[in-house]
Amino acid sequence: MQETIRLEHLSIGYKQGKARRVVAADLNASIDSGRLTCLLGRNGVGKSTLLRTLAGFLPPLDGRILLHGQSLSSYSKADLARLVSVVLTGKPQVQNMRVDELVALGRSPYTDFWGRLRTADRRAVGEAMRLVGMESLAHRMVSDLSDGERQKTMIAKALAQQTPVIILDEPTAFLDFPSKVETMKLLRHLVRETDKTIFLSSHDLELSMQLADRLWLMSGRQLVIGTPRQLTADGTLARYVAHPDVRFNAEEMTLAIEV
Ligand SMILES: Nc1ncnc2c1ncn2[C@@H]1O[C@H](COP(=O)(O)OP(=O)(O)OP(=O)(O)O)[C@@H](O)[C@H]1O
Structure with a gap:
């Protein structure tokens, strides 16, 4: 277990022209490997904004994020893709492809310009689909999936990317209850077995209380951790x-x- 991500005086939010919309300010915290960390908070409090900032999709308004001791902004996109995988909410933009092809996109940080899969890539794709229980739907079109099946496919894509850090925005949102439990237990198992760093947001309070190692609770502009x-x-x-x-x-x- 070691510190992977550190937030130093981090302010998050949006720039609209010259105006700034601060969602949360002066956040100081760290996230460790080998632990499942769940981010809780009411609607609109800023969970997605924080996850998107930690993933490098949104620039911090102030302060900085360190990943493995180095400023997040100093990593190239290619390096970041081998370190951090991200599952955001919302439908994936690619619909017109098969499930196994979408999961295989998780291998793009490792494949050549043409995206050719080698044996190790195919193995990683198969293993990721097996872990989330999507093997039998490997040849279905993404556009034909239910919301829950699509969510599992996106989690499989992140697993296929084989990064030490996985960030997930409400990964259990569309899942039925057994699938919610299975997904959370899978993520909990992964952090323990592989010493990964997994940080996810959730509205499933009971699941988070019972399965997370650490909770981050955002409320107002405060962050309570324990x-x-x-x-x-x-x-x-x-x-x-x-x-x-x-x-x-x-x-x-x-x-x-x-x-
Ligand atoms: N692109 C944007 N530009 C400006 N403000 C935004 C933008 N996206 C979100 N916001 C605002 O930032 C605040 C935090 O939103 P965010 O989506 O991070 O909340 P959340 O905690 O993830 O909510 P939920 O639980 O409903 O998903 C909200 O007030 C929202 O309206």
């Missing part, structure tokens, strides 16, 4: 879910709805 046990013990999670009809069981880390 293990699920710590954030339960200090009342942070109870405050986050506070609602007259919701009972938070801190012992079992479950939620019950009063009817």
Whole structure:
């Protein structure tokens, strides 16, 4: 287990002409390998903005991000593609291809100009589809997939990329309950077995509380970080879910709805 990503006085948000829309400011934190870290927070609080900034898709407004001790902005696109894979929400732009072809795009940092797959690439693609349970749909068109199947395909593409860091924006959003559990358990297993760094956002609070090693809770402009046990013990999670009809069981880390 070691520090992979460090946020130093990081401010995130959007530039609109000369105006700046600051979503969160002065974030200081680090993400370790070998741990599953889940980012929680209400709608619109800035989770996707943070993930997109950590992935290098959005420039920081202030401060900096270090990846393996080096400024994220100093990496070339090619180097970054071998270090960080990203699964964002929303439909992939490529629809007119087969599932196995889309997953194989995850190998592009390693293939030649023509994208020719070698044995090792094919093996990585097959293994990634097996891990997410998409082997039987390998030859289906992406445009014909359900939302959940498409989500799994995108996770397989990220796994095929074989990067030490994986960033996922709501990877369980469209999945049915067993698939949510399987996906979270797969990611948890991966960080342990391969010492990867996995950072994901989620609205599945119970799953995150029960399966994450660390939680990041964004609220207002604040970021609270701790293990699920710590954030339960200090009342942070109870405050986050506070609602007259919701009972938070801190012992079992479950939620019950009063009817
Ligand atoms: N391209 C953009 N330009 C300006 N503001 C944006 C842009 N994209 C998002 N925002 C704003 O930034 C804020 C944070 O949005 P973000 O998508 O990061 O939230 P989120 O926590 O991921 O929300 P959700 O849980 O609903 O997905 C919101 O107020 C949103 O309206």
